[in-house]
Structure formats: structure tokens, C-alpha cells
Amino acid sequence: MKILKLTIKNSSKKVVREVEFEEIGLSVIYGNVSKPNDDKETSNSIGKTLFLKFVDYVFGANESSEIVKSDIHGWFLEAIVKHNNSTKNIKRILGNSDIEVDGEKYTLNEYKEKFQIERSLYSKQVFLKQKNSLIGNRSEASKDDYIALLKLLNLSTVSDKTNDYYKVQNDIKEITKLEKKFVTFFNGTEISEIEEKIFLLNKEIDEKEIKLQELEENISNLQISKEKQDLMDEYADKNYAIKLLQADYQKFRIEKKRLSRAVDELTDMDITSSEIKKLYDKAAFELPDLILRRLADVEKFHENVFLDRKKLIESKLSEIELRMTELEGKIYTLDIELHKIANVISENEVYKESISLYKDITDSLQNLKYEQGELSKFESLINERKDEEDKLAIKYTELKQTYNDNQDKIEEYRNFIYNLIPNIYTEDVNAYFSIILKNRHKRNRPLTVDLSLTGDTGEGVGEVRKILIDLLILKFNTLLELLIQDSSCFSGIDNRQVTNLIKLGHEIGLKEGKQYIISLNDYQLNKNDKTAVQLVKSRTKLKLDENDKLLGFNF
Structure with missing residues (x-):
């Protein structure tokens, strides 16, 4: 994704700035300002950094309340971008999270998804202030810094294994x-x-x-002992016998209950002929003498059968009760004997x-x-x-194997940076770039990136090292199509090296078909390098000074 044009409009939709960018190579936001007396001071008050932040917003950056103050809420950023060889019109209202693409509204997350914007990668090619470490904005590079760097250097397999290692750590x-x-x-x-x-x-x-x-x-x-063993056997025999007796006793108890219920039912069924006659008398119905005689005969027959059955059941009941009494006695005797044997055994x-x-x-x-x-x-x-x-040991072995498999690429990057140095320094200076796999450790991160410069490097060597990493990524990454550097990235570097670095960035942009967008202060340019002065002049897209600030007022 590239930015071709950015227009800034105020809340009344009046155009405040309109800037077109080169599609490949250098585009400069030039600050016509003098060098501060104190090296720690900056000259960003004219709006160079703010403008680059607006460019960053087009690439899906979150809005910063420190930068986008209420004074410019409701202002418009309108951009033309190129994505997959197609141009899109982007509109973002400051103070409003929604973004329009060709008139269609998107949330910020939807916008980033639409254009496959991975902000962790852009953090390695968009710099609005000096880096605090060789590869990131933190003084100690984080896991995300290393993962993004490896991905941009086409070391995704190393990146994946490193990420796995980090997770276990x-x-x-x-x-x-x-x-x-x-x-x-x-x-x-x-x-x-x-x-x-x-x-x-x-x-x-x-x-x-x-x-x-x-x-x-x-x-x-x-x-x-044998005596105790005999007691144990006797205890087992008697215990078994008492269980059999108890089972028999329960059977007799159930039979007794059944027979007693049968006697009660027979008693309830007994009715004489005289009682039947009384029932008819009560109903005022006179029975013939023949009927009365037959009732008496039936009564006598029934009485004989009833009494016989009742006597039989009662006889069985007496027998069961006798057996139950005998069983109770035997059970009681066995129970006493069992307790005696148990006491002996327990002793x-x-x-x-x-x-x-x-x-x-x-x-x-x-x-x-x-x-x-x-x-x-x-x-x-x-x-x-x-x-x-x-x-962790397994993950380290996998990472080490992948790391070793990519040594040819790392060597290519080492040679690239080495060959850049003569274009930056006239003196005898050497460079050595390395991605180092450290020994396995439970806490220490597995990889480190180093870039050493030896020789007469002069001032600002630390910042030169950081910019060389940026140029390395610009050259070899296939995921992003631009590098953005604020003028603060060049602070502390001799203007001769600044100028040479800018020329290298431009050449890489031209060769790789990528944009190199920078802001630059007048004092940072080596005026003795006529070629560079002409390049910057021809590629300057916006020129600001104390009398012509970005938004037309102090902000």
C-alpha cells in the first residue's frame, strides 16, 4: 500500500494543505529552520512530525489524543492510496474513529483488515521519533520487535519458531x-x-x-495357636448355624402372620340362619317355613366345614409358635456362645x-x-x-535447526550492510551485521540483533546503526512498500552521513519500487553535496517554516 496524495481540510472543508507524493523513491517534507542551540531541542513546532503522523493515520494508526487535540477535531484527512495496483480514496475525520473508503464507512479495525494492515510490521518502517534500540522504540527490544523484524526480513520460519519459544518461556x-x-x-x-x-x-x-x-x-x-484356630473354626460354624436358624425363624414368622390373618378372615365371614332371618324381618319380608328349614340345613353344613378349617389353621399356628419358641432358644444359646468365643479370640x-x-x-x-x-x-x-x-529444550532445538537453515539469507543481509558503508563514510569504516542465536535459557530471549561499526565513524554512530537496519528492511521486505522517517531520526548524526543515508534510501526505493518519505531540517542537509541538494529540492513535496506552519497556526 502506497500513499499518492494527502489533503488536509479544516472543519469547514477548506483545503489547508494538499501534498502529492512520489510513487517510488524519495519524498521530502522540508523544514526551513535553523539548528537549535541545544542539541536536545527539536524544531517540530512547524508541523513536520504532525504531517507524518497524518500520513501514518492513512496507514491505520490509532488516533493519539496528544497529537489530535480538540482544536482540530472535525478536520478531514483525504488521501489517495494505491493498493494492489488499484487506487482508493480514503477519508478520515480527526476525532472520529470511522474511516471512509470510496464513500463506504469502515471502523478502524475493518479498515486495517480490508487493506491487510499489520501495525506491528509498520512499526518497523514508520518512525516519527528516534528509536530507543537498534530495532524498536523500546530500550530493550521486545518479542514483538523481533517477530516483526524476522517476518520483514523473510525469515518467517525463524519467526514462527522464535514465537513458539517465547510462548514456552x-x-x-x-x-x-x-x-x-x-x-x-x-x-x-x-x-x-x-x-x-x-x-x-x-x-x-x-x-x-x-x-x-x-x-x-x-x-x-x-x-x-491350634486352640485359637479351633475356636476360629467353631466361631465360623456357629455363626453359619445361627444364620440358618435366623432364616428359618423369619420364614415361620411370615407363615404365622399369614395364618393369623386367615383365622381373622374366617371369623368375619361366620353368619347364622337366625341372623339372616332377622335381616328379612327388619326388611318386613316374611320367609316361608320351607326356606327357613333349608337355611338351617345350610347353616349346619357350613358350620361343620368352617369349624374344621378353622381348627386346622389354629393347629398349624400352635405348631409354628412352638417351633419359633424352640428356634428362639437355640438362637439365644448360639449367640451367647458366639460372644464368648469372640471375646477369647480378641484377647x-x-x-x-x-x-x-x-x-x-x-x-x-x-x-x-x-x-x-x-x-x-x-x-x-x-x-x-x-x-x-x-x-523449551525441544523448541530450542527446532529454532536452532531453522536458524541454521537460514544462514544464507543472514549472510546476504550482512554483505548488503557491509557494502553500504563506503557510501556513507569516506573514512575506513567497517560494518558487521548479525542475528545471534544465544544459548538456551528459561528467561533470556533466544535471539539478538547486532550491528557493529568499527573505524572513524564520528558522531551519531548509534543512530546510523538504527537507520541502516531501516534501510535493510526497506530493501528486502516484501510486505510493506514504504519507509517513513522523521527528521528526529537524523538527530546527532553529522550532516554528511545524513545526506548519504538519504541518498541510499532514495536509491533503494527506486530499485525496489518503494516509497521513501522523510521530513528533513535545512541544517541537516550537507550543502556541499550538490547532487544531494538537487535531489532534495526536486523531491520536496511540502516546505514549512516559522511563518508557514502546517495548519497555519501554532498547534
Whole structure:
């Protein structure tokens, strides 16, 4: 994605600035200002950095309340961009998060998705202030800095493996934090000491569980004297006999209940002929004498059958009750005998000692397991950390293999930077670029990027090193089509080297078909380099000074 034109309009839609950019090579925002007396001072008050920030907004940057103050809320940024060989009209209203593309509204996230804008990558080619480290805006390069750099240098396989390695390192870091919190409950005891405590505790529990198992077997198969063994056999026989007697007793009890219910039902069914006659008299119905005689005969027959059945059931009941009484006596006698035998057996000293020891070990084991439960979470943390450390070793091996597989590319980048140096310094200066894979470590990040310059480099060598990395990415990356540098990126560098770096950026842009957009102060340009002066003059797209500030007023 490239920016071809940017128009700034005020809230009344009046054009304040309209700037067209070169599609390839250098485009300059020129500040016609004098060098500050204090090197720490800047001359950004005329609006160069603000303008580049507006350009950055076109590339999906979040709006900054420090830069976009309420004075310019409602102002318009209208841009023409080129994306996939097609031009698009972009409109962004300052103070409003929505963006229009060819008249269609998008949220900022939708806008970035539409144009495949990955801001972490743009942070490696859009610089509105000096970098604080060789590859990023933080004093210590972050994981994101390394991942973005590797991706832009076509080292995606290394980037992926590095990212995997970082993830495991971060997991170990979080687990270690939890371990340290846990240690505070043990009055600052060292983790290694707690690990030792857990190990010994587990061993003690294992030993006691084995001892308990042996005791259970001994108690179950206790070797007692012949007399005691006979008692055990007698106890088992009598115990079995009493269970049989109790079963018989229950059967008789159920049968007794059934027969008693049958007697009660027969009693309820008994009715005489005289009672039947009374029922008819009560109903004022006179029965013939023949009927009365037949009722008497039926009554006599029924009485004989009824009484016979009742006597039979009652006889069975008496027999069952007698048997139940006998069984109760036998059960009672056996029960007494069983208790006596049980008392004798329980008095066996070996048995009693085994039971006592079993109880002591059980109580001790219970206390140990409680302590084990308290330590189990910490033990799981330790095991999880060790698993992650094993995984880290595997990830390091994978990263190292991938790193070694890409040495040809790294060597190409090293040679590229080495060959740039004669175009920057007239003196004998050498450069060595390296991406270094460090030894495996649980915390230290695996990669580091270094660029050393040796020889008479003069002032600002640190900033030169940073810009060389920017030019390296501009040359070789296939994901972004521009490099933006604010004039502050050149602060502290001799203007001869500044001018040479700008010429190199322009040449790379032309060769690779990319944009190189910078802001530059007048004093930063080497006026003795006529070629460079002419280049900057021909490529200046906006010129600002104290009397012609970007927005026309102090901001």
C-alpha cells in the first residue's frame, strides 16, 4: 500500500494543505529552520512530525489524543492510496474513529483488515521519533520487535519458531511466579527444599501404605495357636448355624402372620340362619317355613366345614409358635456362645498388637496425606514447570535447526550492510551485521540483533546503526512498500552521513519500487553535496517554516 496524495481540510472543508507524493523513491517534507542551540531541542513546532503522523493515520494508526487535540477535531484527512495496483480514496475525520473508503464507512479495525494492515510490521518502517534500540522504540527490544523484524526480513520460519519459544518461556515465567507466591506460605523456604520435602513425604507415604497392606494381610491370615484356630473354626460354624436358624425363624414368622390373618378372615365371614332371618324381618319380608328349614340345613353344613378349617389353621399356628419358641432358644444359646468365643479370640495378643499398630499407622498416614494434599498443588506446579522446561529444550532445538537453515539469507543481509558503508563514510569504516542465536535459557530471549561499526565513524554512530537496519528492511521486505522517517531520526548524526543515508534510501526505493518519505531540517542537509541538494529540492513535496506552519497556526 502506497500513499499518492494527502489533503488536509479544516472543519469547514477548506483545503489547508494538499501534498502529492512520489510513487517510488524519495519524498521530502522540508523544514526551513535553523539548528537549535541545544542539541536536545527539536524544531517540530512547524508541523513536520504532525504531517507524518497524518500520513501514518492513512496507514491505520490509532488516533493519539496528544497529537489530535480538540482544536482540530472535525478536520478531514483525504488521501489517495494505491493498493494492489488499484487506487482508493480514503477519508478520515480527526476525532472520529470511522474511516471512509470510496464513500463506504469502515471502523478502524475493518479498515486495517480490508487493506491487510499489520501495525506491528509498520512499526518497523514508520518512525516519527528516534528509536530507543537498534530495532524498536523500546530500550530493550521486545518479542514483538523481533517477530516483526524476522517476518520483514523473510525469515518467517525463524519467526514462527522464535514465537513458539517465547510462548514456552512465558508459560515458565508464569508458573515460576506462582511457585514464588506459594513459597511465601513456607516462610521463604527455597523451592529446592520444598521439592526435597515433597519427595521424602511421598516416599514416607509409600512406605506406610506398603506396611498397612502387610498388616491387613497379617490380620486377615493371623497365625494363632491350634486352640485359637479351633475356636476360629467353631466361631465360623456357629455363626453359619445361627444364620440358618435366623432364616428359618423369619420364614415361620411370615407363615404365622399369614395364618393369623386367615383365622381373622374366617371369623368375619361366620353368619347364622337366625341372623339372616332377622335381616328379612327388619326388611318386613316374611320367609316361608320351607326356606327357613333349608337355611338351617345350610347353616349346619357350613358350620361343620368352617369349624374344621378353622381348627386346622389354629393347629398349624400352635405348631409354628412352638417351633419359633424352640428356634428362639437355640438362637439365644448360639449367640451367647458366639460372644464368648469372640471375646477369647480378641484377647489374642498378636491380634491386638496388629490392630493397635494398624490404627497408629492409619492415623499417621492420614496426617501425612493431609500434608501431601497441601503440597500437591505446588508439586503439580513443579511438574508442570519441568514439563515446560523439557518442551523449551525441544523448541530450542527446532529454532536452532531453522536458524541454521537460514544462514544464507543472514549472510546476504550482512554483505548488503557491509557494502553500504563506503557510501556513507569516506573514512575506513567497517560494518558487521548479525542475528545471534544465544544459548538456551528459561528467561533470556533466544535471539539478538547486532550491528557493529568499527573505524572513524564520528558522531551519531548509534543512530546510523538504527537507520541502516531501516534501510535493510526497506530493501528486502516484501510486505510493506514504504519507509517513513522523521527528521528526529537524523538527530546527532553529522550532516554528511545524513545526506548519504538519504541518498541510499532514495536509491533503494527506486530499485525496489518503494516509497521513501522523510521530513528533513535545512541544517541537516550537507550543502556541499550538490547532487544531494538537487535531489532534495526536486523531491520536496511540502516546505514549512516559522511563518508557514502546517495548519497555519501554532498547534
